[in-house]
Amino acid sequence: MTTDTLDADRIVRPEAPWAALRRRFSGRYPVDPFGLDPQLADLCTPVFAAAVRVRISGGEHVPASGPAVIVSNRGFGVAEPAALGVAVQRASGRRLRVVGAPDLPILGTVTRRLGAISSSSPDVTSALRAGHLVGIPLAPTWLRTGAGDAPLAVARALTVAPIVPAAVRAVGRFGGMIGSWEVTFGSMVTLPDPYAANDPLAAARFTDAMRRAVAALLDSP
Amino acid sequence: MNARVLVTGMGGELGTRVAQLIEAREWAGDVVGVDFVPPRRRLRRAEFRRIDPRDRDRLAAFVEEYAPNIVAHFGVYEPASRMTPASARERTEACTAATLSAAASTGVLEYVVLRSGLEVYGPPTARVSVPDEDAVPAPTTAYGRSLLAVEAAAKGVALRCGVPVGALRYAPVMGSHVPSPLGRMLRLPVVPVSAVSDPPFSVLHPDDAAIAMVTAIERRLDGPCNVVGGGAATPWQAARLGGRVPLPVAPGLWGLVGRASEVAGAALAPHVVDLIRHGCTGDGSRAREELGLGDLTSTQDVLRELFDWADVVAIARAGEQAA
Numbered sequence: 001m002t003t004d005t006l007d008a009d010r011i012v013r014p015e016a017p018w019a020a021l022r023r024r025f026s027g028r029y030p031v032d033p034f035g036l037d038p039q040l041a042d043l044c045t046p047v048f049a050a051a052v053r054v055r056i057s058g059g060e061h062v063p064a065s066g067p068a069v070i071v072s073n074r075g076f077g078v079a080e081p082a083a084l085g086v087a088v089q090r091a092s093g094r095r096l097r098v099v100g101a102p103d104l105p106i107l108g109t110v111t112r113r114l115g116a117i118s119s120s121s122p123d124v125t126s127a128l129r130a131g132h133l134v135g136i137p138l139a140p141t142w143l144r145t146g147a148g149d150a151p152l153a154v155a156r157a158l159t160v161a162p163i164v165p166a167a168v169r170a171v172g173r174f175g176g177m178i179g180s181w182e183v184t185f186g187s188m189v190t191l192p193d194p195y196a197a198n199d200p201l202a203a204a205r206f207t208d209a210m211r212r213a214v215a216a217l218l219d220s221p
Numbered sequence: 222m223n224a225r226v227l228v229t230g231m232g233g234e235l236g237t238r239v240a241q242l243i244e245a246r247e248w249a250g251d252v253v254g255v256d257f258v259p260p261r262r263r264l265r266r267a268e269f270r271r272i273d274p275r276d277r278d279r280l281a282a283f284v285e286e287y288a289p290n291i292v293a294h295f296g297v298y299e300p301a302s303r304m305t306p307a308s309a310r311e312r313t314e315a316c317t318a319a320t321l322s323a324a325a326s327t328g329v330l331e332y333v334v335l336r337s338g339l340e341v342y343g344p345p346t347a348r349v350s351v352p353d354e355d356a357v358p359a360p361t362t363a364y365g366r367s368l369l370a371v372e373a374a375a376k377g378v379a380l381r382c383g384v385p386v387g388a389l390r391y392a393p394v395m396g397s398h399v400p401s402p403l404g405r406m407l408r409l410p411v412v413p414v415s416a417v418s419d420p421p422f423s424v425l426h427p428d429d430a431a432i433a434m435v436t437a438i439e440r441r442l443d444g445p446c447n448v449v450g451g452g453a454a455t456p457w458q459a460a461r462l463g464g465r466v467p468l469p470v471a472p473g474l475w476g477l478v479g480r481a482s483e484v485a486g487a488a489l490a491p492h493v494v495d496l497i498r499h500g501c502t503g504d505g506s507r508a509r510e511e512l513g514l515g516d517l518t519s520t521q522d523v524l525r526e527l528f529d530w531a532d533v534v535a536i537a538r539a540g541e542q543a544a
Contacts, residue, residue, distance in 0.1 A: 027461030030521070033351045033453045033502035035421050103346075105417050120348040122356055126504040
């Protein structure tokens with residue numbers, strides 16, 4: 001039936017400008033229920049990739065398909081999530097659905113078009129059920145010195161998908177604004193004991209485990 | 222099984238399609254429908270009784286006498302679809318109260334499935350934009366509140382009779398032959414859209430809605446279940462898909478636009494304005510897992526079908542063209 005869809009999970013090479021413009025004008029582009037506009041996101045991808053230079057290690061830990069959570073540290077601002085998105089794209093060719101779309105009229109619409117989702121537990125769970133790769137930044141650490149806690153609202157969603165820790169470090173001058181970033185992915189975070197999906201206690205233990213995993217990646221040489 | 226099935230709202234497009242599907246099933250014994258208008262397609266063995274839901278006593282007496290085992294409750298009327306919002310609310314309340322209480326009193330009721338909608342969740346918020354069935358309903362429109370009241374009435378029957386009750390929370394059902402205020406608005410030459418946002422919404426094909434209800438009966442679905450077409454579209458995009466001109470509307474001007482739209486032949490119900498301004502989607506994973514509805518028609522295909530439907534041509538003009 002539908003012949004004009006673009007992949008909502010995988011990034012593809014942007015179309016020729018004329019074809020993209022025709023598709024845009026005729027409304028023949030996909031939108032997902034969270035608001036992602038893959039055509040617009042694919043058009044912006046080269047711009048982000050040029051602006052944020054990234055060195056990647058441990059890219060093999062990013063799942064090539066299926067739902068997963070990538071948990072990372074975050075400083076003040078949007079630099080770390082942007083660097084993480086570029087790193088995930090290079091490592092797996094997939095889109096990262098970053099949690100934390102602001103609830104503001106225009107900024108909220110723009111960030112959702114590019115793939116952000118809200119930081120509520122139901123939305124994170126829905127995105128994972130739909131098979132997306134979800135990026136959850138831990139609470140901001142203002143001086144970029146460590147890993148904060150996971151937002152409480154999303155903690156319960158973490159028990160339903162594999163969790164991959166990631167450390168995002170600035171290796172350029174002025175904290176990464178000029179220069180490049182280094183993104184290190186670690187192996188999957190697991191709990192030693194069995195647990196049930198949506199178990200609040202398991203969620204709390206996962207929160208601790210992934211903060212420790214991200215902190216260990218940040219401390220590694 | 223030879224179950225006695227009652228289909229309320231059989232005169233609507235969805236009610237008729239559901240009755241057609243049910244009468245083809247082996248497990249269905251007698252199939253009887255009620256509504257205030259006759260069915261819209263040929264039915265082979267289902268019977269129809271023309272009863273206006275506002276005539277509660279007559280409707281309740283008929284249901285008691287028929288004593289159904291299964292009730293497929295489609296007597297839930299959308300405002301500005303085939304009647305005014307006030308009339309839709311009155312008929313929905315009357316049909317729900319008379320049918321469910323009479324069916325519960327017979328002692329042979331085994332299952333109830335009803336039509337509800339994503340409108341029960343209210344507009345998407347900063348917290349939840351794609352609600353699943355666990356999200357707390359917070360309707361902000363009369364239609365959403367009406368649907369929630371129908372669900373509550375059915376839950377009361379479930380408690381009283383100890384029978385399972387399934388509530389199918391449909392995305393707006395839209396198709397070329399289904400009376401829908403959203404469909405009518407999108408087919409206007411100029412489509413009003415929000416000037417400050419372009420939120421995603423999902424819709425559902427009428428065939429998928431009918432299949433979902435019959436599958437819910439067969440699998441005895443219990444509790445609410447979102448049924449949502451794949452993907453989404455935005456109002457600006459939907460207007461362009463149909464080759465229409467999007468008209469950006471500032472937040473304070475929707476009342477004025479609603480009156481103009483009504484004059485143009487497409488009355489704008491508050492829940493449609495809500496959808497255009499704030500979006501309306503839901504997580505359909507329960508329907509995929511429990512009802513096996515993994516291949517529903519996508520939102521954009523439903524929109525394409527809506528726009529492929531030929532425009533209305535005045536008889537005089539059609540005659541001129543033929544000559």
